[in-house]
Amino acid sequence: xxxxxxxxxxxxxxxxxxxxxxxxxxxxxxxxxxxxxxxxxxxxxxxxxxxxxxxxxxxxxxxxxxxxxxxxxxxxxxxxxxxxxxxxxxxxxxxxxxxxxxxxxxxxxxxxxxxxxxxxxxxxxxxxxxxxxxxxxxxxxxxxxxxxxx
Numbered sequence: 001x002x003x004x005x006x007x008x009x010x011x012x013x014x015x016x017x018x019x020x021x022x023x024x025x026x027x028x029x030x031x032x033x034x035x036x037x038x039x040x041x042x043x044x045x046x047x048x049x050x051x052x053x054x055x056x057x058x059x060x061x062x063x064x065x066x067x068x069x070x071x072x073x074x075x076x077x078x079x080x081x082x083x084x085x086x087x088x089x090x091x092x093x094x095x096x097x098x099x100x101x102x103x104x105x106x107x108x109x110x111x112x113x114x115x116x117x118x119x120x121x122x123x124x125x126x127x128x129x130x131x132x133x134x135x136x137x138x139x140x141x142x143x144x145x146x147x148x149x150x
Contacts, residue, residue: 003035008042016052021099040094047087048094051103063102085114086127093144120145 002010002017017023017036026036038045088111095103115123123145124138133141 001035002045003037004042004045005037005039006041009035010042010045010049012049012052016049019052019100019102021101023098038094039097041090044087044090044094047091048098048100048103051091051106052100084126084130085111085123086129086131088114089123089127089141115149118149120149123149 002012002023004010012023014027018027023032023036023038026032040048088107092104092107092111095107118126120142124142127133127141128138
């Protein structure tokens with residue numbers, strides 16, 4: 001069980017949770033007695049969980065094959081205009097926080113294509129278009145974007 005930063009509980013199978021290096025350390029260290037706190041909101045964590053559930057089906061496969069399978073499974077959704085830049089960006093932040101390498105790689109590729117040639121302020125506008133951010137969240141997103149685009 002995971003406790004999100006918006007204080008919601010999200011259930012995740014242990015095998016799927018172990019795809020995250022951060023969660024694996026918590027589980028194997030015996031710190032998963034209660035809900036493991038994660039710095040991700042519920043909506044984003046549920047999308048990450050869906051990706052990890054798919055990845056779990058291919059657990060015994062070589063990493064390069066898994067990455068290709070994930071790419072095939074999620075390319076349509078990730079490339080779709082309905083799957084906006086903000087969702088990708090928040091999932092990417094979650095993947096980094098949770099240390100889910102395959103998801104970092106997959107989302108990093110799609111984000112890089114969308115970010116090319118845009119300033120941090122332009123990217124922030126893209127995120128704010130479909131999301132209500134608190135001033136603190138907006139400040140953090142802008143810092144993250146500035147660090148990424150330079």
